[in-house]
Amino acid sequence: MGEAIVITSGKGGVGKTTTTANIGTALALMEKKVCLIDTDIGLRNLDVVMGLENRIIYDIIDVIEGRCKLKQALIKDKRFDYLSLLPAAQTSDKSASTIESMKKIITELKQEFDYIIIDCPAGIEQGFQNAVAGADKAIVVTTPEKSSVRDADRIIGLLEKKDMDPPSLIINRIRNHMMKNGDMLDIDEIVHILSIDLIGIVIDDDEVIKASNNGEPIALNPNTRVSISYRNIARRILGETVPLQSLEDEKGMFYKVKKFFGMRS
Amino acid sequence: MQENKQLITIKGTRDGLTLFIDDSCSFEDVFIELNGKLTENHSKKDEPTVHVTVKLGNRYLTAEQAARLRELIGKENRFRVQSIESNVVPRDKALSWMEDSEVKPINRIIRSGQVLDVKGDLLLIGDVNPGGKVVSTGNIYIMGSLRGIAHAGVNGDRDAVIAASYMKPSQLRIADYISRAPDYESDGVYMECGLIDEKQDKIVIDRLQVLSHKRKDLNGFERRINNG
Numbered sequence: 413m414g415e416a417i418v419i420t421s422g423k424g425g426v427g428k429t430t431t432t433a434n435i436g437t438a439l440a441l442m443e444k445k446v447c448l449i450d451t452d453i454g455l456r457n458l459d460v461v462m463g464l465e466n467r468i469i470y471d472i473i474d475v476i477e478g479r480c481k482l483k484q485a486l487i488k489d490k491r492f493d494y495l496s497l498l499p500a501a502q503t504s505d506k507s508a509s510t511i512e513s514m515k516k517i518i519t520e521l522k523q524e525f526d527y528i529i530i531d532c533p534a535g536i537e538q539g540f541q542n543a544v545a546g547a548d549k550a551i552v553v554t555t556p557e558k559s560s561v562r563d564a565d566r567i568i569g570l571l572e573k574k575d576m577d578p579p580s581l582i583i584n585r586i587r588n589h590m591m592k593n594g595d596m597l598d599i600d601e602i603v604h605i606l607s608i609d610l611i612g613i614v615i616d617d618d619e620v621i622k623a624s625n626n627g628e629p630i631a632l633n634p635n636t637r638v639s640i641s642y643r644n645i646a647r648r649i650l651g652e653t654v655p656l657q658s659l660e661d662e663k664g665m666f667y668k669v670k671k672f673f674g675m676r677s
Numbered sequence: 678m679q680e681n682k683q684l685i686t687i688k689g690t691r692d693g694l695t696l697f698i699d700d701s702c703s704f705e706d707v708f709i710e711l712n713g714k715l716t717e718n719h720s721k722k723d724e725p726t727v728h729v730t731v732k733l734g735n736r737y738l739t740a741e742q743a744a745r746l747r748e749l750i751g752k753e754n755r756f757r758v759q760s761i762e763s764n765v766v767p768r769d770k771a772l773s774w775m776e777d778s779e780v781k782p783i784n785r786i787i788r789s790g791q792v793l794d795v796k797g798d799l800l801l802i803g804d805v806n807p808g809g810k811v812v813s814t815g816n817i818y819i820m821g822s823l824r825g826i827a828h829a830g831v832n833g834d835r836d837a838v839i840a841a842s843y844m845k846p847s848q849l850r851i852a853d854y855i856s857r858a859p860d861y862e863s864d865g866v867y868m869e870c871g872l873i874d875e876k877q878d879k880i881v882i883d884r885l886q887v888l889s890h891k892r893k894d895l896n897g898f899e900r901r902i903n904n905g
Contacts, residue, residue: 558807562789565806569788605806605824607786 414445414522417529417649418547420571422563424534426555427584427614430624431642432531433461435551437629438646440495444526447486449498449517451543452533453508456500462489463627464497473501476513482520491632496525506539518546527649536570544571550579551611556586556596565606580611582645587616610656612645614638684710693728693759696750700734704742711749715756729756733763777814787811787825807847816840816895822865826850829871838892840870840885849880856880 419432429452436448450458453473459465470485475498482498489495498517501508521528532543544550550571554564564581571579583602590596603610617638623630631642644654684707686697698707729750738746738761747758766774773796780798787793787801789808798815805811809825817829819841828850830837835852845865848857851873870888874881888895 562808565789565808569791572788604822605804607804 414525414528415549416518416522416547417527417549417551418532418544419529419551419553420532420540420544420567421534421553421560422536422567423554423560426553426560427620428534428553429457429461429531430620430630431551431553431582431584431614432458432529433624433629434631434639434642435646435649436495436527436529437631438643439527439529439649440489440492441631441643442646442650443494444650445494445524446527446529447496447498447521447525449521449528449530450500451509451514451530451539453500453539454502454505455533456502458531459487459497459499460627461624462497462629464489464499465627468499471499471501472517473504473508475517476509482517506533506537506542509542511542511545514542515546536566540567540570544574544576547576549577551582552579552606552608553582553584554602554606555584556591556598556602558597561597561602561605568606568608578608580609581606582611583613585616586613611648612641613656614641614645685714687714693730694756696729696731698731698733698736700736704736704738708745708749711746715749715752726757727755728759730759731761733761733765735764737763737765737767780818781813786821789825805846813837824865827871835873836892836894838870838872838888838895840888843867844869844871844882846871849882851880854880 419428419435421428429450432448436446440446448458448462449472450456451472452458456471459468464487467487467490470480472485474480475482475485486496486498489497498521518528518530530543530547533539552564552567552571554560568579581603583599586599587596591598599610599613615637617636619633619636620630620638623633630636631639633639647654684699684702688695688697731746731750743761746761750756750758776796778797780800781795782800782802783793783795784802786803787805787809789806792810792812793799793801794812796814799811799813799817801811801817801819801821804821805819805823805825805827807824810828811817811819811826812828812831814830814832815834816837817827817839819827819839821841822843823839823841823846825846826848827839827841827846829839830852833852835854837851839849839851843865844867846858848855849871851871854873856871856879866882868885869882870885871880871882872888872891873879
């Protein structure tokens with residue numbers, strides 16, 4: 413029996429889809445069977461970020477409306493077998509799915525997969541309600557900005573009313589120099605305000621944008637700090653205790669060695 | 678039997694008359710006797726109005742009965758009922774008094790978009806996040822950070838106070854007063870309270886220690902009962 417985790421944030425543009433793609437990829441790299449579900453119906457992105465856009469034949473609305481079987485709509489990842497994607501529909505809107513139909517799909521997927529990662533749409537309306545309906549756990553993504561933290565707070569409030577474990581937090585798009593200068597909220601402050609468990613921090617890196625444009629989740633590339641961050645998050649989801657490294661240490665041993673020899677500024 | 682017993686005793690005091698009404702007879706008997714008493718003692722026209730305090734003992738009057746009593750006494754403009762006092766309080770009113778003066782401990786975080794509304798004093802063990810709001814009819818004590826809105830004395834109690842372990846509210850409201858955080862970024866304060874300052878006619882934030890002399894009756898149960 414698998415576990416369904418919804419990735420949500422309230423605010424748009426904080427990196428829900430990127431986080432979903434990379435956590436899914438990182439879990440699959442650890443040989444867990446993972447299914448990604450895009451519930452952002454009408455504005456699907458997850459397939460693009462995963463580079464699977466061209467392979468879509470059926471989508472989640474086709475499954476809900478009975479035009480195909482669930483198995484037919486699942487797209488196997490082109491890189492490894494452990495990862496599948498259930499894409500959103502681009503032609504319908506969010507009212508096309510219901511809480512019951514989502515629960516049904518997720519229950520069915522849980523039989524087959526170890527982890528079901530649900531990419532939630534922005535906002536707190538029906539789309540959000542559908543996305544969180546079948547989830548056992550939630551991960552809230554925020555950036556170190558006031559507006560994003562405010563929305564995350566609202567979302568956590570809504571999630572607390574649901575019948576699920578307390579959500580965990582990912583702080584995304586951290587710019588270390590701005591945090592040091594005090595131009596960004598620092599991690600302790602965010603965790604203090606939201607008062608939920610921090611499951612990972614991810615720095616802001618150009619590589620992320622590059623990777624998602626290429627349809628290759630950055631978690632596949634082991635040489636970047638961001639990739640390590642996502643892999644650490646995946647390990648924490650699996651129950652491992654991975655210390656939350658300071659932003660400097662996050663660069664990894666290899667970087668330190670290079671720096672020592674003056675190979676990078 | 679009741680005929681030979683006085684149902685109503687009238688006493689004159691400096692402030693006017695006090696009517697002691699026997700509490701073991703029926704209200705109708707009282708009404709009849711009072712009517713008789715009032716008509717027999719017809720006094721001169723140009724006397725000033727006399728204030729009357731009615732003491733009911735262990736009798737409870739319904740709103741309708743009280744209104745009839747007031748009307749009867751005030752009928753000829755000679756008397757004016759100042760108050761009707763009774764030793765008896767109906768159960769539901771007593772319960773609502775109790776609710777109004779109780780301290781309600783609540784252990785949760787008030788997040789953005791959430792509103793916590795309580796009767797009486799609120800003791801919140803947890804934070805009020807930005808965008809969150811706590812409202813109470815009495816005082817608000819927060820063991821945690823107040824970063825959102827707190828509204829104390831929502832029914833008009835201007836003596837209500839708001840105290841928090843850490844204060845950085847976006848707004849403080851007490852009764853009909855509102856104050857907001859300054860537009861510039863400022864640090865919060867630890868262990869302080871907000872209360873209405875009569876002289877400045879606005880909400881001020883001060884150290885918790887000032888409460889002991891500015892709000893002496895903070896621990897008094899009877900304060901809000903007397904205020905109604």
